Amino acid sequence: MKILVLIGNVPDTTTKIKFNADKTMFDATGVQWIINPWDELALTRAMELKETAGSGIETITVANVGHQETEATLRKALAIGADKAIRVDADAKDAFYVASQLALVSQGYDLIFAGVEASDYNGAAVGGMLAELLGIQSVSSVSGLQIDGGLVKITREIEGGSQALSVAAPVMAIVQKGIAKEPRIPAMRGIMMARSKPLEVVQPSETEIRMSFEAFDLPPAKAACKKFTEEQAKELIHALREEAKVL
Amino acid sequence: MSVLIYIDNQDGKIKKAGFEAASYGVALAKEAGVAAVAVSLGNVDESELAKLGNYGITKVLSCTDARFATLDNSAIAKALAVAANQSNANIVVLAHNNLGKAVAPRLAVKLNAGLVSNVTGLPISLQPFKVNKNVFTGKAIGHALIYTEKKVLTLSYNSFGVIEQAASAVIESFDPGLNASDFGLTVEQTQKVTGKILLSEAEIVVAGGRGMKGPENWTGIEQLAEELGAGTACSRPVSDEGWRPHGEHVGQTGKIIAPNLYFAFGISGAIQHLGGVSGSKVIVAVNKDPDAPIFEAADYGIVGDAMKVLPQFIEAVKELKA
Ligand SMILES: Cc1cc2nc3c(=O)[nH]c(=O)nc-3n(C[C@H](O)[C@H](O)[C@H](O)COP(=O)(O)OP(=O)(O)OC[C@H]3O[C@@H](n4cnc5c(N)ncnc54)[C@H](O)[C@@H]3O)c2cc1C
Ligand SMILES: Nc1ncnc2c1ncn2[C@@H]1O[C@H](COP(=O)(O)O)[C@@H](O)[C@H]1O
Numbered sequence: 203m204k205i206l207v208l209i210g211n212v213p214d215t216t217t218k219i220k221f222n223a224d225k226t227m228f229d230a231t232g233v234q235w236i237i238n239p240w241d242e243l244a245l246t247r248a249m250e251l252k253e254t255a256g257s258g259i260e261t262i263t264v265a266n267v268g269h270q271e272t273e274a275t276l277r278k279a280l281a282i283g284a285d286k287a288i289r290v291d292a293d294a295k296d297a298f299y300v301a302s303q304l305a306l307v308s309q310g311y312d313l314i315f316a317g318v319e320a321s322d323y324n325g326a327a328v329g330g331m332l333a334e335l336l337g338i339q340s341v342s343s344v345s346g347l348q349i350d351g352g353l354v355k356i357t358r359e360i361e362g363g364s365q366a367l368s369v370a371a372p373v374m375a376i377v378q379k380g381i382a383k384e385p386r387i388p389a390m391r392g393i394m395m396a397r398s399k400p401l402e403v404v405q406p407s408e409t410e411i412r413m414s415f416e417a418f419d420l421p422p423a424k425a426a427c428k429k430f431t432e433e434q435a436k437e438l439i440h441a442l443r444e445e446a447k448v449l
Numbered sequence: 450m451s452v453l454i455y456i457d458n459q460d461g462k463i464k465k466a467g468f469e470a471a472s473y474g475v476a477l478a479k480e481a482g483v484a485a486v487a488v489s490l491g492n493v494d495e496s497e498l499a500k501l502g503n504y505g506i507t508k509v510l511s512c513t514d515a516r517f518a519t520l521d522n523s524a525i526a527k528a529l530a531v532a533a534n535q536s537n538a539n540i541v542v543l544a545h546n547n548l549g550k551a552v553a554p555r556l557a558v559k560l561n562a563g564l565v566s567n568v569t570g571l572p573i574s575l576q577p578f579k580v581n582k583n584v585f586t587g588k589a590i591g592h593a594l595i596y597t598e599k600k601v602l603t604l605s606y607n608s609f610g611v612i613e614q615a616a617s618a619v620i621e622s623f624d625p626g627l628n629a630s631d632f633g634l635t636v637e638q639t640q641k642v643t644g645k646i647l648l649s650e651a652e653i654v655v656a657g658g659r660g661m662k663g664p665e666n667w668t669g670i671e672q673l674a675e676e677l678g679a680g681t682a683c684s685r686p687v688s689d690e691g692w693r694p695h696g697e698h699v700g701q702t703g704k705i706i707a708p709n710l711y712f713a714f715g716i717s718g719a720i721q722h723l724g725g726v727s728g729s730k731v732i733v734a735v736n737k738d739p740d741a742p743i744f745e746a747a748d749y750g751i752v753g754d755a756m757k758v759l760p761q762f763i764e765a766v767k768e769l770k771a
Contacts, residue, residue, distance in 0.1 A: 301558075324585070331564075334523075343547045361464065361647065363642055413564070414594055414596075418584065427745070428749050430751050435761035442710065449677075449766075
């Protein structure tokens with residue numbers, strides 16, 4: 203079995219979000235870039251599966267659509283343990299564009315992992331679009347995954363509960379919390395080995411842009427918090443009814 | 450032309466997210482001067498579907514094929530594409546819940562449509578088509594432009610609300626023409642949390658963090674939640690420690706919720722936590738530390754001990770109800 207893990211390159215989750223002066227673009231100065239948290243968990247799960255005796259997993263490939271600067275993120279994925287990386291050399295313009303580029307390099311895998319959303323633009327789109335372009339099944343909100351005799355056994359979240367199901371490969375698993383416990387941190391040996399692992403750069407194909415962001419706003423500043431003392435706890439509850447009108 | 454609204458169901462029942470999508474779709478269709486059509490897939494009674502009339506829906510396409518119960522994303526997207534083409538829809542609206550966000554991207558590809566997920570209101574303009582969406586996990590709002598003729602939108606929960614307006618819904622049976630080979634999932638087991646308020650649908654949520662010290666101190670949180678008819682939630686370390694089930698974890702890497710009222714007891718208010726709750730209309734924080742960042746996000750707060758405040762809150766709510 204061959205696994206592909208899609209890797210989004212996003213600002214560190216503690217980044218203070220700011221935009222350029224005319225508010226048309228995210229201001230990336232001083233930003234630390236990381237593997238999108240879901241993708242990091244997906245890669246961790248892929249590694250665990252590969253290490254399971256008799257799993258039959260031959261290789262784990264990671265892929266990203268991005269410019270040269272995202273290579274550090276792909277190298278980190280290699281250091282965590284992926285065997286090979288592919289970068290489509292293009293701006294990640296919109297989800298359809300990214301999925302179309304990924305479709306060129308995603309043929310022949312039995313299991314593809316994507317994250318439920320990228321933590322920057324929260325598109326929640328690339329995994330599903332790629333599955334549709336490839337004409338394969340997709341299961342979303344995946345919180346657990348095993349491989350059992352060629353079948354992929356999945357646990358997913360549904361409204362108000364969870365569900366266990368099985369599906370034949372090839373399949374796209376769009377993952378969320380639970381797929382792995384803690385993301386793996388690259389070890390020194392992994393970092394050394396990553397340097398010599400293959401990182402293939404692929405040229406993009408011509409694809410239309412379907413959406414873009416014209417501008418961004420920060421949420422309106424909140425009014426100062428109304429403070430009550432411990433002794434006034436009941437008054438706070440009264441304020442929720444009379445003033446905020448939420449009770 | 451029309452706006453098509455996908456109304457998903459849970460075991461044959463339509464939930465608030467479905468009625469909210471209907472309300473939104475009806476308002477959007479009105480603005481665009483076109484018809485609003487709802488579509489339901491799976492075994493849902495006519496009496497249940499008729500409820501959509503209370504939210505202004507006049508026409509429902511219903512395919513009662515029980516196979517849709519497996520929530521097969523590919524099959525559902527296929528059926529919705531057929532419905533969209535039949536009703537000449539130029540916009541399709543889905544709820545941004547587990548199912549809606551899974552199906553929307555597939556549908557967008559089928560329809561050659563641009564997709565904007567997690568929209569927070571009606572379009573700012575129709576020509577060009579511009580609509581706001583949440584980005585950076587609630588830390589900013591993006592003004593998204595869609596260039597394609599057809600559009601797919603998923604609606605952020607509790608961002609539009611349900612709007613009641615009496616209409617009478619005509620239910621038409623709909624056959625998307627799928628075959629057995631269109632369904633590829635085998636469901637082996639379904640576990641539903643019963644008897645509890647669903648976190649994703651709760652109007653009020655009571656949450657606890659590491660400041661609660663241990664699982665034994667959750668009785669107060671549960672009691673307050675019960676008095677308020679609220680859902681319960683927690684910060685990530687609390688579910689990591691196993692003090693509370695994982696389903697309760699809210700934040701950037703957990704559930705993203707937007708209730709009308711959110712209580713945070715002993716939660717410091719880390720940026721990753723706030724990402725999941727900042728959409729709440731009103732936030733109440735109780736924390737011992739006056740400098741805890743949660744107070745910057747909160748509307749009401751008490752600098753104090755959660756254990757002392759909880760019993761008083763419970764008392765006060767009981768009194769209000771009496
Ligand atoms: C990639 C990434 C993703 C993350 N995702 C999430 C996420 O989705 N959700 C999430 O919650 N976290 C997330 N985190 C973790 C986050 O950074 C914080 O560590 C976490 O939110 C802190 O949880 P807490 O507020 O419960 O605990 P703490 O930060 O330990 O805060 C406890 C608070 O309780 C107060 N306190 C103590 N005793 C009392 C008392 N008796 N009464 C009242 N107050 C008291 C303290 O003053 C303190 O403010 C993420 C972190 C990373 C790196
Ligand atoms: N530029 C990209 N390159 C590779 N994979 C991506 C890229 N953008 C998004 N993805 C994948 O798609 C998932 C969902 O992203 P999005 O649809 O952008 O919210 C991410 O978790 C990644 O797995």
